[in-house]
Amino acid sequence: MxxxxxxxxxxxxxxxxxxxxxxxxxxxxxxxxxxxxxxxxxxxxxxxxxxxxxxxxxxxxxxxxxxxxxxxxxxxxxxxxxxxxxxxxxxxxxxxxxxxxxxxxxxxxxxxxxxxxxxxxxxxxxxxxxxxxxxxxxxxxxxxxxxxxxxxxxxxxxxxxxxxxxxxxxxxxxxxxxxxxxxxxxxxxxxxxxxxxxxxxxxxxxxxxGVSTAFVFLFVLFGSLLDKAGAGNYFIQLAFAGLGHLRGGPAKAAVVGSAMTGVISGSSIANVVTTGTFTIPLMKRVGFTAEQAGSVEVASSVNGQIMPPVMGAAAFLMVEFIGISYVEVIKHAFIPAVISYIALVYIVHLEALKKDMPSLGEGPSLGRMALNFFLGFAIFGAGFTALIYIIGGLNAVVPSLTTPITMVALAAVYVALVYVASRQEDLEMDDPNAEIVKLPKVGEVWKTGLHYVLPIIVLVWFLMVEQQSPARSAFFATALMLFIIVTQKPLKAMFRKGSSIRAATVEGGWDLLDGLIAGARNMIGIGVATAAAGIIVATVTRTPIGTELASLVEALSGGILIVMLVLVGLFSLVLGMGLPTTANYIVVSSLMASVVVSLGAQEGLIVPLIAAHLFVFYFGIMADVTPPVGLASFAAAAVSGGDPIKTGFTAFFYSLRTVALPFLFIYNPTLILYGVDLATASGVAHAAFVFVIATFAMLLFAAATQGYFLARSNLLESAALLLVAFTLFVPNFWLNQVSPRFADIPPDQFEQALAEAEPGSRIRIRIEGPDFATGNTTATTLPIDVPEGDAATRIQETGLMFRPDSDDAALEEPMFGTSIQERLSSFDFYSDDPVRISEVLAPRDRMPAQIFYIPALILLGVVIVMQRRRQTKPAF
Incomplete structure (x- = not known):
C-alpha cells in the first residue's frame, strides 16, 4: 500500500x-x-x-x-x-x-x-x-x-x-x-x-x-442508519460552518467533525475517509502539508474511539469485564476524551500560528462564537433538566399515561423539526477542490438536521436518566432511527408541496434497506473479531499467563513502576496492531489490565481497575496510528497523497497527549473522576474544577510539545511548560516529596490502628509472603476501608484472620468469599514461611496538594513575560 x-x-x-x-x-x-x-x-x-x-x-x-x-x-x-x-x-x-x-x-x-x-x-x-x-x-x-x-x-x-x-x-x-x-x-x-x-x-x-451480540450490533446499526439518513454530512457541515473561517479552520473543523462522527462510527478508518475526503484537501489549501493534513485527520478520527457514549464498543465490554455500570464507565471516560479533543484543536491552532495560515473566509469573532456555544449549551442543559422534571411529574401523576404522552410529544417535536429542515435546502457536500470555497453558515446549517439529534437524545436518556441496559437503550434509539429514515423524506416532500411524496417514500424505503444491510456488513469484522478474541480470553483464564504475566513484566522492568507502565503500554501497542477497536480492547485488557493493577499494588500504588482498563485501551487504539501497521494513517495517506509512514509518525506526535493521559490518570485517578460523587453539589463542583484544571494543563502540554505558545519556544520554555502542566495534573507528586502521605505504623499495632481510625477512612497494608506458584517471596499493597463498629467487628469485616499466638502479624488464609480472600489468592498460607503484614500505612493530615499550583502559575507567568517580548501575532 x-x-x-x-x-x-x-x-x-x-x-x-x-x-x-x-x-x-x-x-x-x-x-x-x-x-x-x-x-x-x-x-x-x-x-x-x-x-x-x-x-x-x-x-x-x-x-x-x-x-x-x-x-x-x-x-x-x-x-x-x-x-x-x-x-x-x-x-x-x-x-x-x-x-x-x-x-x-x-x-x-x-x-x-x-x-x-x-x-x-x-x-x-x-x-x-x-x-x-x-x-x-x-x-x-x-x-x-x-x-x-x-x-x-x-x-x-x-x-x-x-x-x-x-x-x-x-x-x-x-x-x-x-x-x-x-x-x-x-x-x-x-x-x-x-x-x-x-x-x-x-x-x-x-x-x-456476547457483548457483540447483545450491544455492539445495535450501536453499529444505529450509527449506520444515522449516517445513511444524512447525519454524518450534517455534523461535518456544522463543524465547518462554525470553525472553517478561523486560522487553520479546516483542520479545527476536521477535529470537531470527527469527534461528532466518532459518536456514530465504530471504525477509525471509516471516520478518516468519511470526513477526510472533504477536510484534507481544504487543510492542504490553507497551508498544511499532505502529511500534516492526513495526521490531523488520523489523530481526530482515532480519538473518536475514546469518545463516549460508544467508544468503539469498548464501553460495553468494560461493563462486563469490570462489573460496574455503564453510567460509571461514561463518567470515568468523559473528561480524558474531551480534554484530548480540546488539546487537538489547540495543536491545530498552534500549527496555524507557526505557519501564519490564512482563514477561508470571514466569520464571527472568537468571543462571540464562544458566547453562542455556551448559550446553546446552557439552553440545551436547561431544556434537558426541565424534561427530566416534566417526565418525573407525569410519572408521579399519571404513570400509566406517561409513555403514550411522551411518544406523542416526541412525534410532534420530530415533525416540527422536519418542517424546519424542509424550509432549508438539503445539505450537499461541497467540492473541496473548487477554486472558490464557500463556507456554509451556521444559521443555515443547524436548522437542516436537528431531527438527527433526537435519537441521540433518546439514547442518552435511556442510558443516563432511566439507567436502562445498553441493549435496551440502543434498541429504542434504533427504533426511532428506523422511523426517521423512512419518514423524513416523505414529510419534507409533503411540507415542500412541489415534491412527489410517493417518490420520497420509495427513496426512504431504499435508505432503510441500505442502512440495515450496511450496518450488518460493517459488523462482519467485529463479529469475527470478538469471537476470535474469545480464544485469547479463554487461554488467559486456563493457563498461568493470566496470573504470571505481571511477574514477567516486573522482571523485565527491574521493579521500577514507571518502566513497568511503559512496557505495558508498548505491549498493548504491539498487541493492538491491525485489530479493530473492539478486538483490540478485548486482547489488551485480557492480558494487561490486571498486570497494571497488580504491579501498582506491589509498588504501593492503588490503581482502580477502570483506570487500568482505560490505560491499556488508550495504548491499544494507538496501534491504528503508529507504523508499521497504522491502518488509519494509511487510509489518510490514501486521501492526502502523502507518505503513509511520515503521516503515521506525524499523527503519533500529534497524539502525544493521548499517550500521556493514561500515565496521568494512573497516578492521579481523580482525572477520571474516580471517587467523585456526581450525585452531590460538591461532587459536581469538584468535577468541574478537575475538568477546568485538566483542560488548562493539557493545553500547556500541547504548547510544550509543539514548541509554540505565544511565540516559538526555546528548550527551557518548553521544559517549563511541561513542568507546569505536570504540576497541574499531578500536584500530589510534589506534596509527597515534602510531606509523606502516610504514617508508618508497626504491623503488630494494626488492630489498634484500625480501631482508632475514623469510619469511612482508608488504611493501607502491605502483605508479604511466599507465592503459591513459585514459592518466592512476593508482596502487594491493599486498601482497607474502615467500617463502622468496635475493634472486633472491624477486623471481622475486613476478612483478615491472624495466626493465634503470633506477635509478628502473621496471617491465616482470609475468610472465604471476601474480597480480601480473592486479592490474596496468589499467596501460599500453608508454607513454613508465613504470610504477614509487613507495613501499615495510615493517612496523615497534610496541607492541600493544590498549594503547588501557586509556584507552577508563577513559573507560567515567567514564560508568558518572556514570550510576550517576542510575540508577533495574537495567541488566538
Whole structure:
C-alpha cells in the first residue's frame, strides 16, 4: 500500500470507498445478481434477527421460543462467518466480481459449525460442557476454530489470526525454548482445548461475542442508519460552518467533525475517509502539508474511539469485564476524551500560528462564537433538566399515561423539526477542490438536521436518566432511527408541496434497506473479531499467563513502576496492531489490565481497575496510528497523497497527549473522576474544577510539545511548560516529596490502628509472603476501608484472620468469599514461611496538594513575560 500512496498519489473516491469496504464491509461485489441478492439478503436478515432478539417486550414468547444467550451467540457468529467468506476475498489476487466455489464451501461449513452449537445446545450441556465431549463434537469444534481464524484473517488481516494461533499453541505445548519459565505449564490436551474454545460457553462463545451480540450490533446499526439518513454530512457541515473561517479552520473543523462522527462510527478508518475526503484537501489549501493534513485527520478520527457514549464498543465490554455500570464507565471516560479533543484543536491552532495560515473566509469573532456555544449549551442543559422534571411529574401523576404522552410529544417535536429542515435546502457536500470555497453558515446549517439529534437524545436518556441496559437503550434509539429514515423524506416532500411524496417514500424505503444491510456488513469484522478474541480470553483464564504475566513484566522492568507502565503500554501497542477497536480492547485488557493493577499494588500504588482498563485501551487504539501497521494513517495517506509512514509518525506526535493521559490518570485517578460523587453539589463542583484544571494543563502540554505558545519556544520554555502542566495534573507528586502521605505504623499495632481510625477512612497494608506458584517471596499493597463498629467487628469485616499466638502479624488464609480472600489468592498460607503484614500505612493530615499550583502559575507567568517580548501575532 505504501507504494501506492507515496509521493502525490491520490486515490479516487471509488478507490477510497473500496479501501473502507475492504477494511470494514468486505471488498467483494459480485456481478451475478442472485449472489448479490443473497449477500444483501443475509445482511438484511442478520439486522432483522438482531432487532428481533433485542426488542424488550418479548411479545412473541407465547408463539415462538425465546432464545437465551447461549443460543443467540452462535446464530450471531453464523451470520458473521457466512458473510465473511462471501464478502472478503481470500487473497488480493482473488476475484472480487464472483464468489469462488472454495469460498462457498468454506462459508457453508463454517456456518454449520456455529449453527451446530445453536441446534444442539441442550445436548452440549449434557456432554461437552459437562466434560464429556464426543468425537464428532471435537471434529466440529476443530473445524470451527480453524475456519474462524481464516475468517478473521480475511476480514481483519493476519494480526488476530497469528495472535490466536500463538495462544492455541501456547495452550497445547505449555513449555519450550520460546516460552519463559515463569508462564510455562504442562500443556493442555487437544480435546480439552477444543472443548474449552468452541464447545463451552467461555471461549469463542464467551463474553466478547456476547457483548457483540447483545450491544455492539445495535450501536453499529444505529450509527449506520444515522449516517445513511444524512447525519454524518450534517455534523461535518456544522463543524465547518462554525470553525472553517478561523486560522487553520479546516483542520479545527476536521477535529470537531470527527469527534461528532466518532459518536456514530465504530471504525477509525471509516471516520478518516468519511470526513477526510472533504477536510484534507481544504487543510492542504490553507497551508498544511499532505502529511500534516492526513495526521490531523488520523489523530481526530482515532480519538473518536475514546469518545463516549460508544467508544468503539469498548464501553460495553468494560461493563462486563469490570462489573460496574455503564453510567460509571461514561463518567470515568468523559473528561480524558474531551480534554484530548480540546488539546487537538489547540495543536491545530498552534500549527496555524507557526505557519501564519490564512482563514477561508470571514466569520464571527472568537468571543462571540464562544458566547453562542455556551448559550446553546446552557439552553440545551436547561431544556434537558426541565424534561427530566416534566417526565418525573407525569410519572408521579399519571404513570400509566406517561409513555403514550411522551411518544406523542416526541412525534410532534420530530415533525416540527422536519418542517424546519424542509424550509432549508438539503445539505450537499461541497467540492473541496473548487477554486472558490464557500463556507456554509451556521444559521443555515443547524436548522437542516436537528431531527438527527433526537435519537441521540433518546439514547442518552435511556442510558443516563432511566439507567436502562445498553441493549435496551440502543434498541429504542434504533427504533426511532428506523422511523426517521423512512419518514423524513416523505414529510419534507409533503411540507415542500412541489415534491412527489410517493417518490420520497420509495427513496426512504431504499435508505432503510441500505442502512440495515450496511450496518450488518460493517459488523462482519467485529463479529469475527470478538469471537476470535474469545480464544485469547479463554487461554488467559486456563493457563498461568493470566496470573504470571505481571511477574514477567516486573522482571523485565527491574521493579521500577514507571518502566513497568511503559512496557505495558508498548505491549498493548504491539498487541493492538491491525485489530479493530473492539478486538483490540478485548486482547489488551485480557492480558494487561490486571498486570497494571497488580504491579501498582506491589509498588504501593492503588490503581482502580477502570483506570487500568482505560490505560491499556488508550495504548491499544494507538496501534491504528503508529507504523508499521497504522491502518488509519494509511487510509489518510490514501486521501492526502502523502507518505503513509511520515503521516503515521506525524499523527503519533500529534497524539502525544493521548499517550500521556493514561500515565496521568494512573497516578492521579481523580482525572477520571474516580471517587467523585456526581450525585452531590460538591461532587459536581469538584468535577468541574478537575475538568477546568485538566483542560488548562493539557493545553500547556500541547504548547510544550509543539514548541509554540505565544511565540516559538526555546528548550527551557518548553521544559517549563511541561513542568507546569505536570504540576497541574499531578500536584500530589510534589506534596509527597515534602510531606509523606502516610504514617508508618508497626504491623503488630494494626488492630489498634484500625480501631482508632475514623469510619469511612482508608488504611493501607502491605502483605508479604511466599507465592503459591513459585514459592518466592512476593508482596502487594491493599486498601482497607474502615467500617463502622468496635475493634472486633472491624477486623471481622475486613476478612483478615491472624495466626493465634503470633506477635509478628502473621496471617491465616482470609475468610472465604471476601474480597480480601480473592486479592490474596496468589499467596501460599500453608508454607513454613508465613504470610504477614509487613507495613501499615495510615493517612496523615497534610496541607492541600493544590498549594503547588501557586509556584507552577508563577513559573507560567515567567514564560508568558518572556514570550510576550517576542510575540508577533495574537495567541488566538
Amino acid at each position: 505504501s507504494d501506492d500512496t507515496s509521493g502525490d498519489r491520490k486515490f479516487t473516491d471509488e478507490e477510497l470507498q473500496d479501501l473502507v469496504a475492504s477494511s470494514d464491509a468486505g471488498a467483494r461485489t459480485p456481478t451475478q445478481r442472485p449472489v448479490a441478492l443473497l449477500i444483501g439478503g443475509l445482511a438484511l436478515t442478520w439486522s432483522l434477527f438482531q432487532l428481533w432478539i433485542a426488542q424488550p417486550q418479548l411479545w412473541f414468547g407465547a408463539y415462538f421460543p425465546v432464545l437465551n444467550s447461549s443460543q443467540t451467540r452462535p446464530v450471531h457468529l453464523a451470520f458473521a462467518l457466512a458473510l465473511a467468506f462471501l464478502c472478503y476475498p481470500a487473497l488480493k489476487s482473488s476475484p472480487r466480481h464472483k464468489v469462488p466455489i472454495v469460498d462457498w464451501v468454506l462459508g457453508i461449513v463454517a456456518t454449520g459449525t456455529a449453527l451446530y452449537v445453536f441446534w444442539y445446545s441442550d445436548y452440549l450441556a449434557q456432554t461437552a460442557r459437562s466434560g464429556l465431549p464426543t468425537q464428532t463434537q471435537i471434529v466440529i469444534g476443530c473445524i470451527g476454530i480453524v475456519l474462524l481464524l481464516e475468517a478473521s484473517r480475511r476480514a481483519l488481516g493476519p494480526a488476530l489470526t497469528i495472535v490466536g494461533a500463538i495462544f492455541l499453541a501456547y495452550s497445547y505445548f505449555g513449555q519450550g525454548w520460546l516460552i519463559p519459565d515463569i508462564i510455562a505449564h504442562e500443556g493442555l490436551s487437544f480435546t480439552s482445548i477444543v472443548n474449552a474454545q468452541w464447545l463451552d460457553t467461555q471461549g469463542v462463545f464467551g463474553i466478547p461475542l
